[in-house]
Each structure stands twice: as C-alpha cells, then as structure tokens.
Amino acid sequence: MTEDYRATNRANWDERVAVHPETDYYDVEGxxxxDSSLYPMEREELADVVDADTTLLHPMCHFGLDTLSWARECQSVVGVDFSPAAVEKARDLADQAGIENAEFVEGDVLELALDREFDVVFTTFGVLGWLDDVDALAETVAAHLAPGGTYYLADIHPFTEPFHDVDADGCQFGDWGFSYFHDDPIRIDADGSYADPEESFEHTETVQFVHTMGDVVTALCDAGLEIEFLHDHAWADFPMYDGMDRDDDxxxxxxxxxxxxxxxxFSLRAEKPA
Known part of the structure; x- marks a missing residue:
C-alpha cells in the first residue's frame, strides 16, 4: 500500500508542478x-525564533516558493520534496531569484535522514493529508531539530473533513464529507488543482488520509517535542467552499x-527540549 500510494501521488504532483508556478495562486512574478509568499501568520508566529542566523528545514516544499521566501530571512534553508520535477523547478527558481543560501533535496519526509540538525523545521498547508503515518512525520521532525529548536506546522483543520458544503443556511449535514474518525486511505479521482481548478491533467487520482488533531498532537509529544501553542483560524489557504472571499493576504x-x-x-508550534 505504501509504495502504491506514494507513486500515485508523486505522478499527480510531478504533473502539477509544470502548471502551478504560472498560476495567480502562487504569484511567482511577485x-x-x-514579495514573500509566506502568510503573515507564519512570519508572525515564528518572528521570535527566525533571524539572519537561523537554519531552516522545509520538508514537503513543492517547488520551493516558501522555502526561498525564508531564505531571504535566514542564514540557510533546505527544501525537501519527493517529486523530482518539483526539486528541479525549485532549483531553477532559486537561480532566477539569485538566492544562493538554499539547497533542495529529493526525498520523502517519512524516510528522511539528513546528517544535520536545524534551528527550525517548517511544514505548512498540504502536509497531513498526504501522509499515512503522522508518527513517522513527528520522528523525522525530532531527528532533524537541534536541541532547543522549533517545529512549526500549519494546515487544513481536521474538523473541516465532515463538512462538504457551507452556505447561507450554515453547514449542510445531509451531504457528508469524510468522517473525522476515518482510518482508511481515501482514493480521490478529480481533475484540476487547488491552484487552478480549470486546468486539465492526465494524472487525476490521489490517495489521501485523515488524521485527527489528537493524532497529530500525540505523535509530536511521543517524539519528545513540547507543544508551545495550538491556534485555530477561521480562514483557509484555498477556496474550500463555494462563495468564499479572498483577502489581500x-x-x-x-x-x-x-x-x-x-x-x-490550525497552526501549531513545538520545541525540542535543549
């Protein structure tokens, strides 16, 4: 199952990386x-631990836009992605931007074993749903954090999974999404992309997973990390439901x-004890 789902998802991401840099969603031109591609929340919630001396690891970095935004503020950054096409694009983008303190590595976050530690490990938006094992994610994070280092995670809130549609009458419970307590892989066949819903692709199937908030927090605690905060936010990073409004950020x-x-x-910050 593991190799099957990763190969399926990799084919999907390999194809989309050719389209995503051209979309307004990513605004590569900006x-x-x-401009920075980071949300104000991300910079604000890491402001006290990121400076010009910071080393940062960004697993699941896609084509590296956020990684390179951090490179402008940090001593050095390393982006990791399992898509060779994404890593190649990230390196090309670094060259275009003239950024020399960023390195990009092809690798799977659940099997990552770099020979170094970092001040910050950063994973945001489109992380948990692609992983079948949050314990392995937590172990990877802990293994690559320096003592006293910070882990930051922001992603779609697990609470949204049961709600397929929201309109002026509120949550429509007659059209269920995925159960909050869903243990089995979910195979989805859908064209388009969150970055460009109108684009058509050859590879349309993905395999995704549902993890509860309890799963995530417990995995990090079991890996020896100490939770500093867990925040809920009433906005999404993509138009999750029909009729949503986008702000300037x-x-x-x-x-x-x-x-x-x-x-x-949600956004979460944890520390590896010194």
Missing amino acids: FLAG GRWWLPDDVPVELPLT
Missing part, C-alpha cells in the same frame, strides 16, 4: 520582484451571510 473566508464560523486552519 516573489521574483521581492491570500486567505479565504466564509462569506458574511454564513451564520456560522468553522476552524478552517
């Missing part, structure tokens, strides 16, 4: 002009006429 919010608020994103 990045090359000097690229965050998507439920429309004003929806009478409920849901936690759509």
Whole structure:
C-alpha cells in the first residue's frame, strides 16, 4: 500500500508542478520582484525564533516558493520534496531569484535522514493529508531539530473533513464529507488543482488520509517535542467552499451571510527540549 500510494501521488504532483508556478495562486512574478509568499501568520508566529542566523528545514516544499521566501530571512534553508520535477523547478527558481543560501533535496519526509540538525523545521498547508503515518512525520521532525529548536506546522483543520458544503443556511449535514474518525486511505479521482481548478491533467487520482488533531498532537509529544501553542483560524489557504472571499493576504473566508464560523486552519508550534 505504501509504495502504491506514494507513486500515485508523486505522478499527480510531478504533473502539477509544470502548471502551478504560472498560476495567480502562487504569484511567482511577485516573489521574483521581492514579495514573500509566506502568510503573515507564519512570519508572525515564528518572528521570535527566525533571524539572519537561523537554519531552516522545509520538508514537503513543492517547488520551493516558501522555502526561498525564508531564505531571504535566514542564514540557510533546505527544501525537501519527493517529486523530482518539483526539486528541479525549485532549483531553477532559486537561480532566477539569485538566492544562493538554499539547497533542495529529493526525498520523502517519512524516510528522511539528513546528517544535520536545524534551528527550525517548517511544514505548512498540504502536509497531513498526504501522509499515512503522522508518527513517522513527528520522528523525522525530532531527528532533524537541534536541541532547543522549533517545529512549526500549519494546515487544513481536521474538523473541516465532515463538512462538504457551507452556505447561507450554515453547514449542510445531509451531504457528508469524510468522517473525522476515518482510518482508511481515501482514493480521490478529480481533475484540476487547488491552484487552478480549470486546468486539465492526465494524472487525476490521489490517495489521501485523515488524521485527527489528537493524532497529530500525540505523535509530536511521543517524539519528545513540547507543544508551545495550538491556534485555530477561521480562514483557509484555498477556496474550500463555494462563495468564499479572498483577502489581500491570500486567505479565504466564509462569506458574511454564513451564520456560522468553522476552524478552517490550525497552526501549531513545538520545541525540542535543549
């Protein structure tokens, strides 16, 4: 099962990396002009641990836009992705941006074994749903953090899984999504992409996984990390539901006429004891 799902997902990501850098979602043109691709939340919640002397590891970095944004603020960064096409694109983008303190490595986060430790390990948006083993993720993070180092995770909130649709009447419980307590892999066959829903692809199948918040927090604690905070946010990083509104920071919010608020994103910070 493990090799099967990774090969399926890798084919999907290999194909999409040819399209994603050209989309408004990623705004590579703005990045090359000097803008940061990072959400204000990410920079704010790491402001006290990231500076010009920081070394940062970014597993599951896709084509490296966030990695390179951090490179402008850190001493050195390493981005890791299991897609060879993504790693190649990330290296090309670093060259275009004239960034020399970034390295990109092809590798799987669940099997990663670099011979160095980092001040910060950073994983955000589109992380947990692609992994069948959050314990292995936590072990990878702990193994690559220096003592006293910080792990930062932001992603889609697990609470959103049961809700397929939200409109002016609130959550529509008649059209269930995935159970919050869902143990089996979920095979999805869908064209398009979160970055460009109208684009058509050859590889449309993915295999994804549901993890509860308890699964994630417990895995990190079992790996020896100490949770510093866990925050809930009422915005998403993509248009999760119909009718959402995008703000100037690229965050998507439920429309004003929806009478409920849901936690759509969470952010978590943990420390490896010194």
